[in-house]
Amino acid sequence: MDRIIRKGIAFEPEILEKFDEQSTSKGYKNRSEAIRDLIRKSLIKEKSEDMESEMIGTLTLVYNHHDHDIQHDLTHLQHDNHGIIISTMHTHMNADDCLEVVVFRGKVKDIKKTADGMIARKGVKFGKLVLAQ
Ligand code: NI
Structure with missing residues (x-):
């Protein structure tokens, strides 16, 4: 210590x-x-809460992969924001639902904007961003 x-x-x-x-x-x-x-x-x-600060964080998403185009749309959003998205882990929860954990690093304002856009995507059942340092 x-x-x-x-x-x-x-x-x-x-x-x-x-x-x-x-x-x-x-x-x-x-x-x-x-x-x-x-x-x-x-x-x-x-x-x-300081939009200009640099942080790291995870976004947890749950969605039904049968919802048309959702996987494609979420992947597209991640490619569009590859500068602040470090990695993604995808887990097939059951026959219908997927759990995705997206790791971000960058300015808080960019992380929140991208995460909010993913959470707001129709078909996302749960979304939560956790920021850390
Ligand atoms: Ni899946």
């Missing part, structure tokens, strides 16, 4: 007790790691 700085933070006991219960049930071994993760999540959220 990188250099660590120790800081004291004041909490109401009830909040700290609930937080500790929640952290323990999630598998955290200590409070500091749980708090660090919350801070990281907050920083990532803030960054993901």
